[in-house]
Structures are given as structure tokens and as C-alpha cells.
Amino acid sequence: MDRKMLQHLFFLYKFILKLLVYPQGKNKSLKHMKYEYMMGKYTSEELQNTTIVFDFEGGLLRSSSLFPYFMLVAFEGGGVLRGLVLFLFYPLVCLLSKEKGLKIMMFICFFGIKKDKFIIGRSVLPKFFMEDLGLEGFEVVMSCGRKVGLSELPRVMVEGFLKDYLDVDCVFGRELKVVCGYFVGLMEDHVTTTSCSLINDRFKEMKSDSHLIGFGSSNKSLDHQLFSLCKEIYVASEAEKRRWRALPRHKYPKPLIFHDGRIAFMPTFLATLAMITWMPFGTCLVLLRTIITIFFPYPIAIPILSFTGMRGRLYIHPNIRHILNKPSRNKTGTLYVCNHKTLLDPIYISMAIMKPVTALTYSLSRFSELISPLKTFQLTRNKEKDSKIMETLLNQNPDLVICPEGTTCREPYVLRFSPLFAEISNDFVPVALDANVSMFYATTAGGFKFLDPLFFSLNPIAIYHVKFLEKLPSANTVERSTIEVANQVQKQIAQVLGFECTNLTRRDKYMILAGNEGVV
Numbered sequence: 001m002d003r004k005m006l007q008h009l010f011f012l013y014k015f016i017l018k019l020l021v022y023p024q025g026k027n028k029s030l031k032h033m034k035y036e037y038m039m040g041k042y043t044s045e046e047l048q049n050t051t052i053v054f055d056f057e058g059g060l061l062r063s064s065s066l067f068p069y070f071m072l073v074a075f076e077g078g079g080v081l082r083g084l085v086l087f088l089f090y091p092l093v094c095l096l097s098k099e100k101g102l103k104i105m106m107f108i109c110f111f112g113i114k115k116d117k118f119i120i121g122r123s124v125l126p127k128f129f130m131e132d133l134g135l136e137g138f139e140v141v142m143s144c145g146r147k148v149g150l151s152e153l154p155r156v157m158v159e160g161f162l163k164d165y166l167d168v169d170c171v172f173g174r175e176l177k178v179v180c181g182y183f184v185g186l187m188e189d190h191v192t193t194t195s196c197s198l199i200n201d202r203f204k205e206m207k208s209d210s211h212l213i214g215f216g217s218s219n220k221s222l223d224h225q226l227f228s229l230c231k232e233i234y235v236a237s238e239a240e241k242r243r244w245r246a247l248p249r250h251k252y253p254k255p256l257i258f259h260d261g262r263i264a265f266m267p268t269f270l271a272t273l274a275m276i277t278w279m280p281f282g283t284c285l286v287l288l289r290t291i292i293t294i295f296f297p298y299p300i301a302i303p304i305l306s307f308t309g310m311r312g313r314l315y316i317h318p319n320i321r322h323i324l325n326k327p328s329r330n331k332t333g334t335l336y337v338c339n340h341k342t343l344l345d346p347i348y349i350s351m352a353i354m355k356p357v358t359a360l361t362y363s364l365s366r367f368s369e370l371i372s373p374l375k376t377f378q379l380t381r382n383k384e385k386d387s388k389i390m391e392t393l394l395n396q397n398p399d400l401v402i403c404p405e406g407t408t409c410r411e412p413y414v415l416r417f418s419p420l421f422a423e424i425s426n427d428f429v430p431v432a433l434d435a436n437v438s439m440f441y442a443t444t445a446g447g448f449k450f451l452d453p454l455f456f457s458l459n460p461i462a463i464y465h466v467k468f469l470e471k472l473p474s475a476n477t478v479e480r481s482t483i484e485v486a487n488q489v490q491k492q493i494a495q496v497l498g499f500e501c502t503n504l505t506r507r508d509k510y511m512i513l514a515g516n517e518g519v520v
């Protein structure tokens with residue numbers, strides 16, 4: 001066989017292999033290439049002038065199952081019963097086609113949910129989307145100047161995340177039907193319901209002024225109308241996606257500071273099964289832990305609680321041990337200033353010093369006050385009234401615990417401190433707190449706050465870190481303004497915990513997560 005014949009056979013082999021690996025389907029004019037080629041083909045300047053049309057699930061997420069995201073919507077938006085129904089129907093969903101399965105899950109999750117009150121797409125899902133992003137796919141999408149996202153999920157689930165965190169210019173997803181302001185759980189038959197004329201009008205300028213490329217997964221259909229406008233399409237195979245690394249926190253395009261919801265883990269089917277199996281035992285354990293915390297003395301309660309999974313880690317700076325051990329007959333009490341993780345902050349501080357403290361709280365529910373083993377005093381957020389309350393209490397000898405953040409923050413950040421504590425006293429002990437949970441978060445912005453301590457006790461394992469820090473030198477608290485003192489304490493606590501300081505406040509948190517100022 002001569003050399004020319006070998007060359008013809010080689011080119012024929014390459015052509016057949018290309019048809020097998022990258023079937024063209026309807027878009028026969030498009031080039032389907034591996035996504036790695038894109039990064040080497042274009043310069044950074046060229047990519048900034050490029051518009052990328054990407055498939056959200058196939059091009060960014062590492063997991064192939066959409067069940068966890070629907071479970072989050074069902075559990076957080078509809079309650080435990082709706083989440084249980086979705087869990088029971090999921091084996092049937094797996095037996096049906098992908099399209100029918102999506103329709104069933106969407107009906108269960110959204111039927112009867114009020115459209116105006118659906119904020120899970122901005123308050124709950126971004127945390128889990130961010131943790132599921134693949135670093136490789138993320139770098140491909142973020143390298144382009146303009147971004148258009150396509151999704152099989154309802155647009156209300158993904159639009160908030162894609163626009164707020166990835167700066168996506170436009171999002172096309174499934175549209176849910178609404179009757180009298182409520183979702184009815186029905187959707188359109190295709191991924192997008194936008195007409196051809198609207199798509200052409202929206203992207204006419206992009207198509208003429210910049211180069212359009214597509215990005216998705218090789219196991220998904222790329223027949224979407226927007227892909228037909230692309231000159232090239234880059235794909236990632238399932239084998240490649242399995243090797244994708246999780247996006248590191250320091251590469252997040254926007255810091256993830258606030259998020260809501262009770263579930264603290266990715267609720268895959270097996271993880272949800274474990275949660276459902278745990279619930280009967282956890283409910284009994286909640287009752288036991290609550291009784292022990294309220295009625296048992298600390299020397300007995302601490303080892304029993306530790307045995308049941310509620311553990312603590314204690315660190316005390318050597319220079320303040322004498323303050324913690326001072327007798328209770330002193331004329332004035334000690335003011336403990338700490339960051340805020342859960343409603344149980346004062347209880348763990350009290351256990352650490354082995355004597356009761358008085359908790360200064362904001363907007364504490366009647367139920368939480370009823371089951372609290374400590375004395376609590378409600379602050380009014382009125383500076384003059386709160387100052388009088390704190391001065392009176394300190395002169396009556398009790399040890400006080402105050403959280404100047406005014407609200408909780410789950411992520412490794414410390415919110416801006418109110419300077420009120422520095423105006424009352426320049427003699428206080430900073431305390432750094434951190435709480436680790438395994439199944440449920442013990443805080444909420446949009447749910448029932450009176451359940452916060454119960455959800456903390458519902459965790460199989462929960463660990464509290466309590467660190468008593470060195471007091472600030474008297475010169476720092478006398479010569480500086482109260483705002484400077486508050487900022488210094490905030491920075492001191494953040495450094496010990498490895499957290500970051502922010503200027504965000506309680507109002508910012510509630511505006512982001514609940515759309516209000518957090519006024520109860």
C-alpha cells in the first residue's frame with residue numbers, strides 16, 4: 001500500500017471518528033471541539049470581546065443530578081412534608097424519561113407556592129451552586145466578556161445566582177405558570193419559551209459586534225436556538241467533568257457572606273435518606289439535651305451533652321484567667337463581648353466559666369426565653385434606653401454577654417460591631433465564637449426563629465469553639481473613640497478565628513435574605 005493511500009485512509013478515519021464523538025445533529029454547520037482548545041485558541045483580549053452561550057448544568061456544575069436542588073426548594077420553600085413527598089417520588093422519577101422526571105419534581109416543589117414570596121433562588125441555592133461549581137468550567141465561562149446562561153431548571157431558581165455572583169447578562173430557563181399569584185407547578189415543554197423573534201432581536205447586536213461561542217456538555221442536547229447562533233461550540237465530556245475540581249473559596253467572584261435555609265449539607269438522595277432516618281432519634285435527643293441544659297448543673301450537664309454529640313472546645317488567654325475565676329460577690333460584673341453565631345452563644349460562655357451569665361438580646365422569641373436556662377434582657381435598639389439597661393445590669397453584679405453584630409453570620413466573616421458596649425464600659429473581655437453543625441443550621445432570616453435552638457440540638461454532632469481573648473490595653477480603650485474600639489475588637493476576634501471583617505450590618509443581611517430590615 002503506497003503512501004498516498006495511507007494518507008486517504010487516515011483522513012477517512014479522522015472524519016468517521018469526529019462524527020462518532022461529536023455528532024452534529026441539527027446544527028451541522030457548527031464546530032464541536034473540546035473546551036480546552038478554547039483557552040489556547042484565543043487571547044484574553046479576544047475573549048473579553050466574545051459572548052459565550054453556556055449550559056449551566058452541563059458547563060458549570062460538577063454533579064449530574066438535579067434532585068438536591070429540587071429538595072432544597074421543597075424542604076425550604078414548602079416544608080418537611082413536601083420534601084418527604086419529593087423523596088418518596090424520586091425512585092419513580094428515575095424510572096421515567098428525564099423530561100417527565102423534571103415535570104414531576106417541578107410540580108411537587110412549586111405547586112401552591114406564592115410567587116412573590118419565593119426568594120430561595122437568591123437566599124438558599126447560591127451557597128450550594130457555588131460549592132458545586134467546577135473550577136475548569138468556571139474559568140472558561142468567566143474568561144469571556146459577555147455571558148448568556150441556559151438552564152433546564154426554572155429561571156426563578158438560577159437567575160438570581162447567575163446574575164448576582166457570575167455577572168451573567170441574560171438567563172434563559174424554564175418558565176413556570178402562575179395563577180392568581182401562585183405557582184401551579186406546570187412548565188413549558190422546552191427549556192425556553194422565548195420566541196425566535198425575541199431571541200434574534202435580543203442577540204442581533206451581539207451577533208454583529210462580537211464573536212459568539214457556545215459551551216456545554218457532550219452528553220446533553222445542544223439544539224437550543226441560541227447555540228445555532230454560535231460559530232463554535234466547545235464541549236466537556238462526562239469523564240472530563242468527573243475530574244473537575246471544586247471552585248476554591250478564594251476564587252469566588254463575589255464573597256458568599258449571607259445565605260439562609262436550615263439544611264447544612266448537599267441533600268443528595270442518600271444524604272436525604274440519612275436525614276429522614278435520623279429525624280425520629282434526633283427528636284428524642286432534642287428533648288433530652290434540652291432537659292439536661294435547663295435542669296442539670298454544669299459539672300454534670302457538660303459531660304453528658306458531650307457524650308450525646310454537643311461538644312465544646314475552650315481556649316482561655318493566660319492573662320484573663322483571674323478575671324474568669326473572680327468570686328461573684330464583687331461589686332460589678334464582667335462584660336463579655338463576642339461575635340454572634342447562634343442563640344446558644346451565652347449558654348456556652350456560661351458553661352465555659354462555670355457560672356450563669358445574663359444575655360442581652362435583640363428580638364428574642366417568647367419560646368426561646370421560656371426554655372432559656374439563663375436570664376435574658378431585651379434591648380430595644382434605642383441607644384439611650386439600651387445604655388441605661390446595660391449600666392443598671394452591670395452595677396447589679398451579673399456577668400453580661402452582648403453580641404455587637406446584632407445578628408448571626410454563618411460564613412467565616414465578622415459583621416460590623418455596634419460601639420454601644422464601648423460607650424458603657426472600657427473594661428470588657430472579647431470572646432471569639434465559632435459553631436460547626438453537621439446537618440441543620442441553627443439560624444434563619446426568613447423562617448421561624450423560635451426553632452433555632454431546637455434545630456441546633458437536632459444535629460447529630462455540633463461543636464462550639466469558645467476562645468476568651470486578652471483584654472485591650474486601657475490606653476486603647478480610653479484614648480480612642482468608641483467606634484475605633486469596636487472596630488479593633490472586631491478585628492481581634494476575626495484574626496483569632498481566621499475570619500474576615502466586613503462593614504455589613506444586620507440590616508444588610510435581612511435586605512439580602514428576606515427583603516426587609518429585620519424588624520420584628
